[in-house]
Amino acid sequence: MKLIVLDRDGVINQDSDHYIKTVEEWIPIPGAIEAIARLSKAGYAIAVATNQSGLARGYFSQATLDAMHDKLRELVxxxxxxxxxxxxxxxxxxxxxxxxxxxxxxFQQIASHFGLPDLQQVPVVGDTLRDLEAGMSLGCIPYLVRTGKGERYIAKGLPSDWQITVMDDLSAVADSLLNTTES
Incomplete structure (x- = not known):
């Protein structure tokens, strides 16, 4: 099974240090929706793993979060x-x-959902090190994108013992994966 795990804010949609609180604020990063669709059409199962502490903080409701995710699914x-x-x-x-x-x-929820014992060799795409660390603990291959908070992490310096592939955006990751699988 081909599977990819994507962070949401900063990878698929524009991020904000003040949280994405409404459906109107949920704005896709150029090329991200098309990249997800290309990966899906090439046989990848698409999973999104996202921290949404804005729920606990009262910044938005469950219905608003569901509407954001409905918008993502509809666009794809x-x-x-x-x-x-x-x-x-x-x-x-x-x-x-x-x-x-x-x-x-x-990531354990995702592995369980797809009936996998782990996520060995599954690409994980994030714009922060915590996105990648969560996936790497189950064997994922990490891709850090420059969108969202990615440039901040790159400027601080990446851990030298991590083998992270840095890409411009989700579209570049899709290009790389699809060119690799087509070769």
Whole structure:
């Protein structure tokens, strides 16, 4: 099974240090929706793993989060693709859960959903190190994008013992994966 795990804010849609609180604020990064559709049409199952502490903080409701995810799914479907799973952590940073990245709970949910014992060799795409760390704990191959908070992490310096592939955006990751699988 070909599977890819994507972070949401900063990878698929524009991020904000003040949170994405409304459907209107949920704005796709140019090329991201098309990239997801291309991967889906090429046989990848698409999973999204996203921290959404804005729920716990009261910045938006469950209905608003669901509407954002409906918008994502609809946009991808309009391009001929599918989003197979969206796993999200609704907790705040002090809630002592196991699903808030960098902890692996969301990735364990994804592995379980797809009937996989782990996520060995599954690409994970994030714009922060915590996105990648969560996936790497289950064997994912990390891709850091420059969109969202990615440039900030690159400027600070990446861990030298991590083998991270840095790409401009999700579209570049899709190009790389699809060119590799077509070769």
């Amino acid at each position: 479907q309009q391009q001929g693709g599918d989003v197979d799973m969206i796993a999200y952590c609704p907790h705040g940073p002090d809630d002592d859960c196991d699903c808030r990245k960098p902890l692996p709970g969301l």
